[in-house]
Amino acid sequence: MRRVQPRVAILVAITVVAVLGMGGYAVAAWRADRAATESAPPVSSTALDAVLDAPHIVFRSTLPGNEYGLVAAVPLDDPGGPRAFTDVACDRVDVAGPAASCLRTIAGIATRWEAEVLDAGWQAVDTWGLPGIPSRTRMSDDGTLVATTSFVTGHSYATVGFSTLTEIHRADGTSLGNVEDYALTVDGEPFTAADRNIWGVTFVGDDEFYATAASQSAGRTWLVRGSLRDRTLTSVREDAECPSISPDGTRVAYKKVVDHAGGQPVWALAVLDLATGAETQLPATRGVDDQAAWLDDDTLLYGLPRADVPGTTDVWAVGTTSDATPAVLIPGAWSPAVVG
């Protein structure tokens, strides 16, 4: 009989131990996942049409269970109560007028991402691809314009130079182009550096919008006012990201870097009065990384990950004064959109 070399025997032993370890861990993780899904307390749900007929909030549900990731709605007067589920899954969702926009991840051998416009009955009207993980979406108030921001990721090959892609489409799917290509003016001067990024659009009417512009080489971000007709972006002030215009159009809420921790910026919300230029910071919202939504002219909504439950998030509400204290409005929710 041929003698097996000791080093080959050692390698076989290491391989067997490693494969058993990997397989054992994977099986245990799969069982734990099954058990968690099956034992999740059923989410109390209610009929969809009744909720959609009255003023309501639409959001992505992040409570564990079979409905995880589906778009749901709650009545405006009972946001913590039973929710009504659609059968549409979205990472980010916004609703305006008769239409909704939805950005989603389709997991696969190579994960894909897409944007979808839906009608009032939550049926897809138009769908197009996105080059990376969805980040923000907003519709204009009349539901005719859709802005989408996604990261440009997928593979390290593709990370050279470009990090986000923000596009504006008409609700029928016609593209109005990459907002990065619009002419950018900073402090009155044309800004020409190529490494710019634009993200987080909020529409004022059917032409004007606000967004964030950033330059990696300059290491700065600006709140910019844009015009679709002129294809221009003009800086309004520095250090303001993911703007959101108030329902009465007088104020803009955005996130602002207030600190750094572990090499990563820490944001808090702030509100800018467009007429006076006065900024009110909301220090109690520290840790936010979201594009805020307005519940009414004096209340902001934003999502936060729940620290002890991975994957679960809550929607918080906060007033717009500097001493305002946030409170959870919808547990297990993300990406809220208020439909008055």
Add this chain to the structure above:
Amino acid sequence: MYLSLRDRPAARTAPASPEEVRAVKAAKRGRVSSVVITLGVVSMLTDISSESVAAVLPLYLTTALGLSTLAYGFVDGLMQGASALVRIAGGWAADKGDHPKWVAVVGYGLSAVTRGVLLVASSFAAVTAIVAVDRIGKGIRTAPRDAMITASSDPRTLGRSFGVHRTLDTIGAALGPLLAFVVLWLIPDGYQTVFVISFGCAVIGLAALVLLVPDLRPRRAAWLTQHRSREARKLPKCKGCSCDIPGLEPAGRPFSWSFLREPGLRRVFVMAGILALLTVGDGFIYLSLQARDGFATQWFPLLYVGTNVAYMALAIPVGRLADRVGRARVFVWGHAALVVAYVCAGVATASAVTTVAALLLLGLFYAATDGVLAALVGRRAAPNVRAAAIGTAQTVVAVARMASSALFGLLWFTVGRGPAILSVAVLLACAVPVAWYVVRGLDAPVPELVDAGDGR
């Protein structure tokens, strides 16, 4: 300078271990050396490990940790630069100590350690540190590994050896994301499971390297070949007995940076540098395809899969072709394929045909350049400087490509997508004949430099 007209050093070196004897015999019989296969499997396992994590890391950071991936892309770019510079250091250490295997073990080991740390660390700072150390490990191991492939292969079929290695390597790069997908499909938040499997693959790969790959000593082997008699080896004459003096460590000519002045190698570095300056990152080609047509947008993440499949299929045949017609020529032809890929990506009319053609040509470009450059340099460089020379060539290419990508970003913004790509295509089309001229004669049967010294 000592010149010899040997063309088969691997077949004539004085092998030190049974593995080396086997490897050399395999090369004689026209088979790919078992060392090359083992190194290919090690690379495959390591690529499964790193690509499975790379595929889920952006999703993990954003969905599980709730972080922005903007900063991640930035860190990634920085680290690719660091990795390029570490390559020369890895090559230098391999030549200096004449133990390329142990330098490669350090490189693969560092990456395996990062997979272990990933199991317990989850903050953004920890993840960026892990990505950084992993890249440095990749930089350290590349040149010594390519030097070992050269040392254990028949020089006449070196291109094929590198083709086999790169094919196995690319299979790993394709299997990694597939594995990650299967795990996340079965366990929706199974990131930790992906990390465990990644760690396991890295450990098996490292163990295979440590246990199966012989401790090749290219410099010592070359010295023993040149000094064949006991007399030349300065051993006492003794008939009929084996009485080698214990502790005699024939080291050969020591490492010297003078290879940078060797005219043949310098021409290779210059040519590769010029061509790399006109090679923009694939990311731009994918973005260009995506900006042009809906087909590419919908399948954006699959574009690099298409390129990888072409690379995987073509690495061996193109390596064999390089052995037949000349490695420098095939390297230059690879850039001609890139010109056509640019034209396909830059023309205004969108069609699935030009998109697919661009991806396949990009894969052909990699098959004709990556392993072929290592084979070209490994063949020309003397054994005592081989790893450093390979590392230098790879660093020249990586740094020049980064510079060209940065400049191309500006051009893209100034003149627009199509004109930017087409103007680079024109420049590259002009550079190809120049490179052809620069490398003339480099493919002739080489009077091999047995040892690169300082001209004594």
